[in-house]
Amino acid sequence: KKAIIDPSLFKYKVQPIKKHLYEPVIVKASQLSRRKHLFSRDRLKLFLKQHCEPHDGVIKAKATSIEKYHLAEQNFSYFFPDEPPTFIFSPASRRRGRPPKRASAGLEDNITPKQNTSGNKSKVSRERARFQKQRE
Numbered sequence: 001k002k003a004i005i006d007p008s009l010f011k012y013k014v015q016p017i018k019k020h021l022y023e024p025v026i027v028k029a030s031q032l033s034r035r036k037h038l039f040s041r042d043r044l045k046l047f048l049k050q051h052c053e054p055h056d057g058v059i060k061a062k063a064t065s066i067e068k069y070h071l072a073e074q075n076f077s078y079f080f081p082d083e084p085p086t087f088i089f090s091p092a093s094r095r096r097g098r099p100p101k102r103a104s105a106g107l108e109d110n111i112t113p114k115q116n117t118s119g120n121k122s123k124v125s126r127e128r129a130r131f132q133k134q135r136e
Contacts, residue, residue, distance in 0.1 A: 005081045057092060 010029045016022035051065040066072055076084045 010081075 008029055011026050012029065012032060013024055013026050014032075015024045048059070051062055052059050053062050054060075061071060
């Protein structure tokens with residue numbers, strides 16, 4: 001297995017947006033950064049929505065994006081210097097999302113005698129208990 005390359009040793013060829021005004025420049029990794037607000041969760045979701053689609057439970061790049069950015073001509077080593085990762089297959093989970101909420105209609109039936117103390121009784125039930133004591 002190859003040794004992992006230190007990311008600080010990388011050099012990047014930066015191509016300008018306005019190619020007629022500027023030339024491509026080679027810079028060190030320490031010279032690259034982005035403004036804080038440029039990358040967000042919402043922008044990532046938008047990017048994935050525009051360029052990816054699900055196929056049989058796997059997210060894949062759309063054919064239009066593959067064609068536009070010539071991704072079919074590239075391989076893993078073009079983007080990453082290390083060996084491709086090996087993913088271990090895990091079966092899909094049967095439970096997805098949150099479990100359904102229980103109906104609260106039958107809550108009175110589930111109250112135990114311990115829970116039904118004088119502190120928890122409603123005002124009506126306390127009045128009823130007082131009238132019964134007066135009758136006795």
